Amino acid sequence: MLEIKDLKKRFGDTVALDGVSLSAEPGEVVGFVGANGAGKTTAMRIAMGVLAADSGEIVYNGAPLGTEQRRRFGYMPSERGLYPKMKTGDQIAYFGELHGMSRAEAKRSTAELLEQLNLTGRIGDNVQDLSLGNQQRVQLAVSLVHDPEVLILDEPFSGLDPIAVDVMGTALKERAAAGAPVIFSSHQLDLVERLCDSVVIIGAGKIIASGSVEELKAREVKQLRVRVDTAEDLTAQLPGKVERDGEDYLVEGADDQEVLRIAAAAGRVTHFAYDQPTIAEIFREAVTK
Amino acid sequence: MSDQNAEMSRMRGLMLVAGREIRVRGLSRANVISLIVTVVIVGILAALPAIIGDDGPTEVGLAGANAPAMEAQLEAVGDYETTVYDDADGAEQAVADGEVEAAVADGKLYSEDGVDAELQAVLDSAWQAASVEANLAAAGLTPEESQQALATESLESVTLSEGGVNSTLDYFAGLIISIVMFMMLMTPVQYIAMGVVEEKSSRIVEILLTSLKPWQLLGGKVIGLGVISLINLVAMVAVGLGVAAGTGRLDSLPDGMASAALSSIGWWLVAFALFGTLAGGVGSLVSRQEDAGSVLTPLIMSLTLSYLGAIFLLNAPTSTFAQILSIVPPFSGITMPTRMAITDVPAWEIALALGLLAAAAVGALALGATLYKRSVLYTGSRLKLTEALKRAA
Numbered sequence: 001m002l003e004i005k006d007l008k009k010r011f012g013d014t015v016a017l018d019g020v021s022l023s024a025e026p027g028e029v030v031g032f033v034g035a036n037g038a039g040k041t042t043a044m045r046i047a048m049g050v051l052a053a054d055s056g057e058i059v060y061n062g063a064p065l066g067t068e069q070r071r072r073f074g075y076m077p078s079e080r081g082l083y084p085k086m087k088t089g090d091q092i093a094y095f096g097e098l099h100g101m102s103r104a105e106a107k108r109s110t111a112e113l114l115e116q117l118n119l120t121g122r123i124g125d126n127v128q129d130l131s132l133g134n135q136q137r138v139q140l141a142v143s144l145v146h147d148p149e150v151l152i153l154d155e156p157f158s159g160l161d162p163i164a165v166d167v168m169g170t171a172l173k174e175r176a177a178a179g180a181p182v183i184f185s186s187h188q189l190d191l192v193e194r195l196c197d198s199v200v201i202i203g204a205g206k207i208i209a210s211g212s213v214e215e216l217k218a219r220e221v222k223q224l225r226v227r228v229d230t231a232e233d234l235t236a237q238l239p240g241k242v243e244r245d246g247e248d249y250l251v252e253g254a255d256d257q258e259v260l261r262i263a264a265a266a267g268r269v270t271h272f273a274y275d276q277p278t279i280a281e282i283f284r285e286a287v288t289k
Numbered sequence: 290m291s292d293q294n295a296e297m298s299r300m301r302g303l304m305l306v307a308g309r310e311i312r313v314r315g316l317s318r319a320n321v322i323s324l325i326v327t328v329v330i331v332g333i334l335a336a337l338p339a340i341i342g343d344d345g346p347t348e349v350g351l352a353g354a355n356a357p358a359m360e361a362q363l364e365a366v367g368d369y370e371t372t373v374y375d376d377a378d379g380a381e382q383a384v385a386d387g388e389v390e391a392a393v394a395d396g397k398l399y400s401e402d403g404v405d406a407e408l409q410a411v412l413d414s415a416w417q418a419a420s421v422e423a424n425l426a427a428a429g430l431t432p433e434e435s436q437q438a439l440a441t442e443s444l445e446s447v448t449l450s451e452g453g454v455n456s457t458l459d460y461f462a463g464l465i466i467s468i469v470m471f472m473m474l475m476t477p478v479q480y481i482a483m484g485v486v487e488e489k490s491s492r493i494v495e496i497l498l499t500s501l502k503p504w505q506l507l508g509g510k511v512i513g514l515g516v517i518s519l520i521n522l523v524a525m526v527a528v529g530l531g532v533a534a535g536t537g538r539l540d541s542l543p544d545g546m547a548s549a550a551l552s553s554i555g556w557w558l559v560a561f562a563l564f565g566t567l568a569g570g571v572g573s574l575v576s577r578q579e580d581a582g583s584v585l586t587p588l589i590m591s592l593t594l595s596y597l598g599a600i601f602l603l604n605a606p607t608s609t610f611a612q613i614l615s616i617v618p619p620f621s622g623i624t625m626p627t628r629m630a631i632t633d634v635p636a637w638e639i640a641l642a643l644g645l646l647a648a649a650a651v652g653a654l655a656l657g658a659t660l661y662k663r664s665v666l667y668t669g670s671r672l673k674l675t676e677a678l679k680r681a682a
């Protein structure tokens with residue numbers, strides 16, 4: 001299990017992180033969301049040891065994270081980087097070796113990944129000759145080549161076409177299924193909703209909401225949506241706070257059974273359910289609070 | 290994980306970085322082409338004396354009474370091949386046919402269109418010695434007595450100022466050492482800075498630093514480019530010596546050339562450690578390739594000054610300025626091996642220069658590594674040196 005505990009970091013007068021904590025269990029996919037400049041990249045860089053925190057610590061399996069363990073992590077930085085004039089295959093294998101693999105292991109793993117990512121034909125091409133999306137795939141291969149124990153990915157989906165998004169999503173799910181904790185940041189909240197077991201929302205250097213996707217949704221549930229096949233206006237009859245949303249009634253703070261009884265008496269009830277907010281709505285709610 | 294394993298993986302990281310530099314830069318088309326071109330030039334230069342052939346033994350024809358004595362004289366001088374002809378006409382014919390360069394017969398010097406001053410002087414003095422020998426024999430001295438009468442010691446040279454110029458060949462040895470040292474520092478230093486900026490501008494350094502320490506990244510780069518330079522040098526020297534040996538000119542190299550070349554490699558290693566790590570350090574101050582030139586200027590200036598200093602020193606090797614120049618780092622890296630090639634340098638001066646240069650290299654290692662560590666992740670406009678040093682790692 002990877003735990004990020006109470007990180008604080010300032011850049012001059014800017015407070016980038018003000019006591020950020022989050023954790024990922026083995027096999028858990030954690031979505032890290034927040035507005036631009038909220039501190040996601042800073043937190044992930046500190047977790048990867050690229051940046052030093054002012055205070056706080058990173059704990060892995062109960063002990064402070066060391067350099068050797070970190071070498072078995074996979075990282076994709078938000079600002080992508082590859083050697084432009086190095087061959088795709090050589091480059092991926094080089095990173096495998098840097099992460100402690102033997103040359104032969106690194107080569108084998110590189111071939112497998114290129115196959116998975118549909119890049120086998122480009123193995124001998126210089127990275128600068130690939131399209132941007134394909135460079136992204138190579139970047140993913142670089143972060144996966146050593147079969148990492150933990151994945152920390154900063155906006156892995158930005159710049160990908162829908163097919164590549166699927167490839168990337170599948171890759172993340174596979175690693176998680178193999179027992180790796182996975183943390184990734186993203187602004188594409190539909191993807192976060194689809195892929196993540198839990199979500200952490202950061203705003204201005206502080207965690208403002210976190211929990212499993214169901215928990216967060218349940219916590220935000222407030223409105224009962226009722227649709228009745230009738231010409232009558234039920235606004236005055238229904239209990240609690242009632243609003244209209246087109247044909248629908250949105251009811252808040254009332255006994256749902258009583259609402260159902262009144263609605264059924266007025267006509268045929270075609271829709272009766274609590275609105276499930278999307279993660280995007282939860283996010284908007286959280287950051288504007 | 291045990292200390293030994295950790296140590297091993299640290300060295301492995303360093304070597305992986307160095308290995309990548311060697312593969313990617315050493316085998317790059319630019320490097321391979323420039324190496325082939327240099328090797329061909331060196332080969333041609335080394336073969337030149339044999340092609341022109343002005344350096345081989347001079348062929349001289351002899352005839353007449355003094356011929357045997359002349360032959361003995363010229364043999365003693367060395368580097369002359371003599372042929373004795375039956376008479377003056379035969380010798381003259383040999384000159385006309387180009388069999389010999391010049392011929393001496395019965396007090397006459399035959400040649401196609403005159404001989405150079407050196408040959409003239411040698412033949413003159415051989416003729417005189419042979420004539421004196423003949424006169425002495427005519428006066429009734431036995432050959433032993435006449436040899437005793439003629440026995441002289443050649444002049445012993447005593448220089449008043451310590452360590453004068455040894456010879457023209459030493460001058461050229463010094464010139465070659467200074468040029469090669471200059472090139473062997475200039476090229477890799479620029480490549481190191483460019484490589485650092487490339488990793489920074491492409492942002493790949495952020496991934497590299499998750500599995501490598503800054504010192505491994507910088508050290509590996511410096512080692513890798515050092516190895517490439519050494520390989521290039523070894524290729525040049527091997528081709529040069531090989532061609533010289535193949536054309537039979539190897540023994541005409543000045544004495545001590547081999548040892549001067551070897552000690553130069555030692556000086557190069559220390560100077561390269563100094564300039565290489567500094568280049569990496571200042572390279573990390575900028576984020577764009579276009580800015581690399583401006584931060585490298587001080588390094589390139591000191592290298593150029595060292596080279597110009599070496600050229601000055603070749604022409605005034607015993608001056609006080611030359612003495613100082615060859616002791617003060619970083620100039621001593623190029624100037625001292627040059628000075629050592631051209632003149633005898635007191636051991637204490639060599640030791641002092643080496644000590645100072647090594648101390649400067651250690652300082653440069655610390656400074657370069659600190660600069661690199663602090664600024665390699667910083668992007669944006671160029672960092673000032675003082676800002677970089679103030680930054681927390």
Ligand SMILES: Nc1ncnc2c1ncn2[C@@H]1O[C@H](COP(=O)(O)OP(=O)(O)OP(=O)(O)O)[C@@H](O)[C@H]1O
Nearest residue numbers: 011014016034035036037038039040041042043078
């Ligand atoms: N190297 C730096 N120097 C100075 N300030 C920085 C540096 N890195 C980040 N910051 C500041 O720290 C804050 C958090 O930035 P960070 O990059 O972590 O945000 P983010 O959540 O990743 O944003 P985005 O969604 O735009 O990627 C911002 O105010 C940013 O300006």
Ligand SMILES: [Mg+2]
Nearest residue numbers: 040041042078
């Ligand atoms: Mg970011």
